[in-house]
Amino acid sequence: MADIWQDAMDHAVAIARRAGDVVREALLDDRMVMTKTSSVDLVTQTDQKVEKLIMQSVKDKFPTHRLIGEESVAAGEACDLSDAPTWIIDPIDGTTNFVHAFPFVAVSIGFSVNKQIEFGVVYSCLEDKMFTARRGKGAFCNGNVLQVSDQEDIRQSIIATEFGSSREPEAVNNIFSSLRSILCIPVHGVRTAGSAAINMCLVASGCVEAYYEIGIHVWDVAAASLIVSEAGGVLMDVDGGSVDLMSRRIVAANSRAIAERITEEIRSFSPPRDDAPPQH
Numbered sequence: 001m002a003d004i005w006q007d008a009m010d011h012a013v014a015i016a017r018r019a020g021d022v023v024r025e026a027l028l029d030d031r032m033v034m035t036k037t038s039s040v041d042l043v044t045q046t047d048q049k050v051e052k053l054i055m056q057s058v059k060d061k062f063p064t065h066r067l068i069g070e071e072s073v074a075a076g077e078a079c080d081l082s083d084a085p086t087w088i089i090d091p092i093d094g095t096t097n098f099v100h101a102f103p104f105v106a107v108s109i110g111f112s113v114n115k116q117i118e119f120g121v122v123y124s125c126l127e128d129k130m131f132t133a134r135r136g137k138g139a140f141c142n143g144n145v146l147q148v149s150d151q152e153d154i155r156q157s158i159i160a161t162e163f164g165s166s167r168e169p170e171a172v173n174n175i176f177s178s179l180r181s182i183l184c185i186p187v188h189g190v191r192t193a194g195s196a197a198i199n200m201c202l203v204a205s206g207c208v209e210a211y212y213e214i215g216i217h218v219w220d221v222a223a224a225s226l227i228v229s230e231a232g233g234v235l236m237d238v239d240g241g242s243v244d245l246m247s248r249r250i251v252a253a254n255s256r257a258i259a260e261r262i263t264e265e266i267r268s269f270s271p272p273r274d275d276a277p278p279q280h
């Protein structure tokens with residue numbers, strides 16, 4: 001039976017690759033840096049240019065589809081996920097890495113129907129790695145099958161996370177408290193790629209056993225969430241319940257056991273949801 005979303009997924013891969021060309025070309029220019037929620041929450045004209053490129057291409061080809069984009073939301077658009085076919089876009093996941101030419105910079109495109117991710121595309125454009133997943137059909141990197149790690153012992157695992165963009169002492173203490181508890185399980189190591197999407201693709205690739213973070217947004221993780229689950233991984237809320245991609249909290253792991261062990265060490269809190277009414 002023909003896959004009704006194959007055309008859309010093919011378009012996502014093609015536009016992600018084209019967006020990657022724009023990112024690589026921009027690396028050669030002087031990257032004008034702006035800030036958003038804090039002095040370390042960076043955005044560039046390339047983020048905005050890439051999001052416009054992706055969104056316009058979707059509007060032209062799929063005019064009835066809805067769009068959620070990081071930079072559009074930052075400019076005041078709503079972040080409401082309905083049952084309608086919806087493209088969930090992070091034009092550059094890893095903007096700080098982009099500004100510093102640190103080689104983990106991803107274009108992330110998730111596609112949701114009835115609030116279920118149907119396909120995910122994460123293009124790590126400085127590595128030229130195209131991560132893809134179609135619901136029920138597996139996860140791939142440049143066409144090669146992805147499978148999570150079979151490591152069952154967390155003490156022989158590497159865990160990924162991010163420090164986020166807050167430099168408020170209380171928020172930083174919270175992050176480091178969880179980090180210290182996890183490091184001292186002990187685990188083999190903790191890594192931060194600087195991109196949630198790439199951290200999750202590393203889980204899907206079997207390179208790290210788990211990734212967790214509080215503070216992510218739906219556009220950081222929508223595409224990679226399917227890539228993890230189609231590679232045999234598990235998604236969970238930081239308190240151990242079901243993951244909610246709008247909650248800004250996630251654990252992605254190679255197994256339920258390791259995911260649950262991670263949740264035991266996280267000092268959880270609840271940031272304002274992505275779909276929360278705007279604060280006036």
Ligand SMILES: O=P(O)(O)OC[C@@]1(O)O[C@H](CO)[C@@H](O)[C@@H]1O
Nearest residue numbers: 092093094095162164194195196
């Ligand atoms: O702003 P960007 O570059 O799209 O997001 C970069 C990022 O590192 O910030 C989030 C919070 O730490 C991470 O989850 C996410 O991947």
Ligand SMILES: [Mg+2]
Nearest residue numbers: 090093094220
């Ligand atoms: Mg991001």
Ligand SMILES: [Mg+2]
Nearest residue numbers: 070090092093
């Ligand atoms: Mg971004």
